[in-house]
Amino acid sequence: MINTATAPPPPSLDDDIDHDALDEDYVLTAAFVEKVVDAADDGDGLKLRSLLEDLHPADVADLMGFLTSEHRAVVVLWLPPELLAETLPELDDGIREEVLERVPHLILAKALQELDSDDAAAVVEDLEDDQRERVLSAMPDVDRAAIEDSLGYAEDSAGRLMQREVMAAPKFWTVGDTIDHIRGQGEDLPELFFDIYVVDPLNKPVGGVPISRLLRSPRAMPLAEIMEPINAIAVDQDQEEVAYIFEKYHLISAPVIDAAGRLVGQITVDDIVNIIQEENREDILRLAGVSDESRGAGVFGVVRSRIPWLIVNLGTAIFASLVIGQFTTELEALVYLAILMPVVASIGGNSGTQALTVAVRSLASRELNSANAVRILGREVLVGLFNGVTIGTLLAGVAWIWFREPLLSLTIGLAVLINLVAASLAGTLVPLALDRLDRDPAVASPVFVTWITDTVGFLSFLGLAGVILL
Amino acid sequence: MINTATAPPPPSLDDDIDHDALDEDYVLTAAFVEKVVDAADDGDGLKLRSLLEDLHPADVADLMGFLTSEHRAVVVLWLPPELLAETLPELDDGIREEVLERVPHLILAKALQELDSDDAAAVVEDLEDDQRERVLSAMPDVDRAAIEDSLGYAEDSAGRLMQREVMAAPKFWTVGDTIDHIRGQGEDLPELFFDIYVVDPLNKPVGGVPISRLLRSPRAMPLAEIMEPINAIAVDQDQEEVAYIFEKYHLISAPVIDAAGRLVGQITVDDIVNIIQEENREDILRLAGVSDESRGAGVFGVVRSRIPWLIVNLGTAIFASLVIGQFTTELEALVYLAILMPVVASIGGNSGTQALTVAVRSLASRELNSANAVRILGREVLVGLFNGVTIGTLLAGVAWIWFREPLLSLTIGLAVLINLVAASLAGTLVPLALDRLDRDPAVASPVFVTWITDTVGFLSFLGLAGVILL
Numbered sequence: 001m002i003n004t005a006t007a008p009p010p011p012s013l014d015d016d017i018d019h020d021a022l023d024e025d026y027v028l029t030a031a032f033v034e035k036v037v038d039a040a041d042d043g044d045g046l047k048l049r050s051l052l053e054d055l056h057p058a059d060v061a062d063l064m065g066f067l068t069s070e071h072r073a074v075v076v077l078w079l080p081p082e083l084l085a086e087t088l089p090e091l092d093d094g095i096r097e098e099v100l101e102r103v104p105h106l107i108l109a110k111a112l113q114e115l116d117s118d119d120a121a122a123v124v125e126d127l128e129d130d131q132r133e134r135v136l137s138a139m140p141d142v143d144r145a146a147i148e149d150s151l152g153y154a155e156d157s158a159g160r161l162m163q164r165e166v167m168a169a170p171k172f173w174t175v176g177d178t179i180d181h182i183r184g185q186g187e188d189l190p191e192l193f194f195d196i197y198v199v200d201p202l203n204k205p206v207g208g209v210p211i212s213r214l215l216r217s218p219r220a221m222p223l224a225e226i227m228e229p230i231n232a233i234a235v236d237q238d239q240e241e242v243a244y245i246f247e248k249y250h251l252i253s254a255p256v257i258d259a260a261g262r263l264v265g266q267i268t269v270d271d272i273v274n275i276i277q278e279e280n281r282e283d284i285l286r287l288a289g290v291s292d293e294s295r296g297a298g299v300f301g302v303v304r305s306r307i308p309w310l311i312v313n314l315g316t317a318i319f320a321s322l323v324i325g326q327f328t329t330e331l332e333a334l335v336y337l338a339i340l341m342p343v344v345a346s347i348g349g350n351s352g353t354q355a356l357t358v359a360v361r362s363l364a365s366r367e368l369n370s371a372n373a374v375r376i377l378g379r380e381v382l383v384g385l386f387n388g389v390t391i392g393t394l395l396a397g398v399a400w401i402w403f404r405e406p407l408l409s410l411t412i413g414l415a416v417l418i419n420l421v422a423a424s425l426a427g428t429l430v431p432l433a434l435d436r437l438d439r440d441p442a443v444a445s446p447v448f449v450t451w452i453t454d455t456v457g458f459l460s461f462l463g464l465a466g467v468i469l470l
Numbered sequence: 471m472i473n474t475a476t477a478p479p480p481p482s483l484d485d486d487i488d489h490d491a492l493d494e495d496y497v498l499t500a501a502f503v504e505k506v507v508d509a510a511d512d513g514d515g516l517k518l519r520s521l522l523e524d525l526h527p528a529d530v531a532d533l534m535g536f537l538t539s540e541h542r543a544v545v546v547l548w549l550p551p552e553l554l555a556e557t558l559p560e561l562d563d564g565i566r567e568e569v570l571e572r573v574p575h576l577i578l579a580k581a582l583q584e585l586d587s588d589d590a591a592a593v594v595e596d597l598e599d600d601q602r603e604r605v606l607s608a609m610p611d612v613d614r615a616a617i618e619d620s621l622g623y624a625e626d627s628a629g630r631l632m633q634r635e636v637m638a639a640p641k642f643w644t645v646g647d648t649i650d651h652i653r654g655q656g657e658d659l660p661e662l663f664f665d666i667y668v669v670d671p672l673n674k675p676v677g678g679v680p681i682s683r684l685l686r687s688p689r690a691m692p693l694a695e696i697m698e699p700i701n702a703i704a705v706d707q708d709q710e711e712v713a714y715i716f717e718k719y720h721l722i723s724a725p726v727i728d729a730a731g732r733l734v735g736q737i738t739v740d741d742i743v744n745i746i747q748e749e750n751r752e753d754i755l756r757l758a759g760v761s762d763e764s765r766g767a768g769v770f771g772v773v774r775s776r777i778p779w780l781i782v783n784l785g786t787a788i789f790a791s792l793v794i795g796q797f798t799t800e801l802e803a804l805v806y807l808a809i810l811m812p813v814v815a816s817i818g819g820n821s822g823t824q825a826l827t828v829a830v831r832s833l834a835s836r837e838l839n840s841a842n843a844v845r846i847l848g849r850e851v852l853v854g855l856f857n858g859v860t861i862g863t864l865l866a867g868v869a870w871i872w873f874r875e876p877l878l879s880l881t882i883g884l885a886v887l888i889n890l891v892a893a894s895l896a897g898t899l900v901p902l903a904l905d906r907l908d909r910d911p912a913v914a915s916p917v918f919v920t921w922i923t924d925t926v927g928f929l930s931f932l933g934l935a936g937v938i939l940l
Contacts (some may be wrong), residue, residue, distance in 0.1 A: 026715060030841040058718045066842055167682075182685045193682045194664055194722070211681050212637075212663045215652045245496060247747065248528045250740040252664070252722070269739050270720040276743065277717060280750040281831060287754065288827035289820060299852045306824045306853065310861050313820045317813040318868055324809045331801075331808050338801045338808035339794045343787040345812060346924070349819075350759060350783045354776045357758035361751060371500040372536050382769045383776065391780055398788055454816070 021055065028059060033066045040067075040074040048078040057083060061090035069098060076102050085111030089119040094297055096126050105131060109138035112147070116191060118163045118271065121150035158242050159235040161275070162256040162265035165190035168199045169223055171206060176219030178209075194252045194268065198227045203262045205230055205255040232257045235264055239275050244366070246272045283364065286442040287357060289313070312447050320345070320454040327462035330470060336403050337465050340412055344461045347391055348419035348453035355380055355427025356449050360441050363431060377428050384424030388417035411468050415461035419453060426452040491525060498529060503536050510537075510544040518548040527553060531560035539568060546572050555581030559589040564767055566596050575601060579608035582617070586661065588633045588741065591620035628712050629705040631745070632726040632735035635660035638669045639693055641676060646689030648679075664722045664738065668697045673732045675700055675725040702727045705734055709745050714836070716742045753834065756912040757827060759783070782917050790815070790924040797932035800940060806873050807935050810882055814931045817861055818889035818923035825850055825897025826919050830911050833901060847898050854894030858887035881938050885931035889923060896922040 021032045032051075039047040052060060052075070060083060064072055076099055079087065084103070088111070091099060100108070100123070112120040112135070124132055124147050136144050146164055153159025167189050169178045178196060182189065196214060198207040207227030217226050231249060233242055233256045245251065246269055256265040282292065289309030297305070324331070324341070331338050359376075362368035368376055396413035400406065430448045431441035491502045502521075509517040522530060522545070530553060534542055546569055549557065554573070558566060558581070570578070570593070582590040582605070594602055594617050606614050616634055623629025637659055639648045648666060652659065666684060668677040677697030687696050701719060703712055703726045715721065716739055726735040752762065759779030767775070794801070794811070801808050829846075832838035838846055866883035870876065900918045901911035 027836045284754050288823050290824050302853045317816040321809050328805050335798050339791050346787040353758050354760050366497050383772045
């Protein structure tokens with residue numbers, strides 16, 4: 001294991017201490033959580049501290065998620081201060097806010113100095129205005145300036161993500177110069193780094209040298225001869241963009257530059273892993289109609305994250321009912337229309353969800369873009385036609401077995417075919433259009449697509465029934 | 471940028487050559503793709519080579535995705551052999567299989583020797599049996615053995631993921647010994663590495679030293695004094711598990727050990743980034759009822775990935791129709807029941823999808839487990855109750871405005887309440903049960919949950935209507 005935070009190392013597999021804390025899946029055991037709860041209930045601080053002090057900060061954060069707010073309050077009191085500092089960046093937002101309210105500002109100010117500038121800024125960001133001021137004014141000028149600088153960049157930008165600590169070397173240095181420099185002044189360097197950025201006299205990065213390459217090269221070798229071109233990240237670039245570049249080019253770290261092209265910090269891949277997970281989580285939840293549900297939220301937090309989409313869905317469902325309401329004559333004459341019509345809408349909705357999920361994913365990974373949109377759309381329509389014919393035929397068969405009415409089978413088969421082609425079109429075009437309008441396609445697409453497939457489903461089935469069956 | 475493959479560096483931002491190949495989002499421009507297509511159509515090999523030779527392998531792989539099979543065949547012919555080798559691991563599975571069939575086995579054998587053992591194995595894995603034999607027998611014994619070893623491990627295991635090249639140092643070495651060793655024999659070391667694993671005389675890893683720490687320490691310092699505990703990965707561990715450990719503990723690399731605890735390789739974070747994306751992609755598609763759709767698949771590939779779930783959905787929808795069919799008396803007497811009933815099912819389906827998506831995500835990130843399942847389920851039921859009362863009241867109001875029938879409003883309000891609680895229960899219990907049975911909850915959950923919400927929706931609304939309204 002190598003940890004890029006200033007955190008203590010995670011427990012080794014051979015280390016007995018945590019064998020009862022973590023199960024084989026690296027999840028805290030129920031037995032361990034119970035021990036913590038018991039100790040907290042008994043107010044046994046020494047027991048608590050001995051249970052907690054050997055945990056990795058990530059495991060402490062997990063533990064917090066398993067506890068109630070009351071137990072968290074006791075645990076925070078007994079966490080060793082350094083471990084508390086390292087746990088803060090690992091906590092889920094909701095829990096972090098709660099914990100921060102409980103930590104005295106002097107202890108917090110001291111804790112934050114232990115962290116890299118990006119982690120410290122991420123914590124300070126969550127403080128209430130007055131608490132933030134008190135904490136910042138209790139910190140040394142240098143650390144405060146670093147945090148304030150970081151918070152000056154837009155949320156979700158490369159500037160917010162980067163750490164200011166970076167190892168830069170002038171172009172004219174040799175491998176030996178660089179190694180001597182690193183050995184000489186460890187203090188100002190990042191806790192861990194993976195690449196040395198070679199800079200020109202204006203402090204613009206002109207190349208990068210992975211430190212394993214530095215180690216392998218003769219001391220007399222000029223850096224300029226072993227450096228590789230770099231992918232510099234602009235300080236105002238969006239974090240999703242940054243994650244894409246890291247993923248695509250397999251980067252471990254990348255220099256961040258300001259508008260003038262000067263080196264101002266670096267981003268390392270461990271931060272990117274978190275962002276990728278966070279963006280994926282957001283996408284998957286948005287597709288399901290859940291707006292940023294914070295982990296560890298209470299009942300009303302969860303309700304708030306879900307009810308907006310249910311209300312929108314109520315609107316589109318009522319719209320679909322209005323469509324059905326246009327066909328009372330048909331429904332009163334033929335009750336089997338009422339029995340079968342949800343099938344057409346349901347198949348259409350599922351088919352639309354499939355097309356739309358694939359489109360949203362492809363847009364996110366940039367496999368779908370203006371260069372191939374038309375071809376992909378064509379493929380989707382063919383898929384819709386083929387699936388429509390297959391499923392339509394199957395359903396027509398079932399309807400015939402059930403009601404022995406050939407014209408009904410024809411009607412429902414055609415309706416399914418129409419709705420599945422509509423689902424393919426809507427599932428692809430809606431996300432494309434939202435993306436073109438610079439909206440997140442994962443947010444609104446499901447509403448539009450279900451609306452379209454419900455409407456087309458009922459309209460085509462009941463409309464065709466009016467023509468064919470009455 | 472630092473690239474952990476043996477690939478040439480990606481183009482620098484300051485480098486003019488590719489300004490017309492990539493747009494500001496790092497996506498190939500339509501104009502560039504067109505140039506390639508034109509050159510391929512004209513059979514202009516020199517033009518093709520000059521267009522392609524400065525691309526990063528990841529961009530060549532993207533380009534392949536934009537081309538038709540015919541154009542790909544021409545492009546493969548004119549790719550410089552080294553670039554071809556480095557592009558192979560970047561290609562999507564379907565396209566890689568196609569490309570591999572077109573590359574003569576001697577060229578392929580030579581190309582694979584350029585790659586790290588894990589990348590080479592990933593390519594060989596995709597070869598047809600006879601081609602694989604021809605390629606392997608054209609390779610030097612050492613490289614062949616490495617690839618065969620790698621393929622001996624289960625798919626998706628740590629053994630398949632790891633590279634055998636690793637920097638290990640005996641416990642008694644000093645920093646100086648280690649640096650001299652690295653400088654002395656670069657050949658056998660990985661192209662890039664981030665940590666040195668300290669091993670005991672039995673070759674069991676006992677600690678790790680990040681190379682930036684090595685560089686910072688005095689030459690006389692024994693490794694044993696600066697090493698950190700490590701998280702060793704078992705060679706048969708599942709890749710999803712490995713990704714979880716990397717993410718949780720912010721690892722950059724980790725040693726892989728065999729059953730006897732001996733060091734056999736290492737896994738680096740850049741491979742983990744791909745796995746995280748791949749697992750997320752699978753999860754999101756499975757939740758939408760799309761089984762592993764390979765990128766760049768043709769119409770029938772796409773149909774194959776989607777129609778199974780549509781057929782299952784047809785089954786559950788017909789089941790719902792059978793439920794509706796039990797209430798022909800009610801439907802014939804009161805046509806507004808037919809008009810409103812899809813609303814109850816639709817809201818229930820969406821609510822179930824929300825609960826189930828949150829549960830699947832929480833299971834994947836291990837926030838939901840046996841230690842807190844009961845508490846989470848209790849929270850979900852409360853959410854279902856609250857959402858049910860809210861949405862039920864809204865819908866009752868709409869029904870009253872529309873049909874002026876207080877008992878109808880009561881009926882539909884109650885039905886929504888019942889269905890939303892059922893949705894919360896099903897959305898949480900179904901994934902939990904599948905997970906307990908060691909099934910992937912993302913695969914089958916949507917079927918079960920929609921089945922339950924459709925059935926409960928129609929049954930409660932029409933059933934209550936029979937009691938209250940008739």
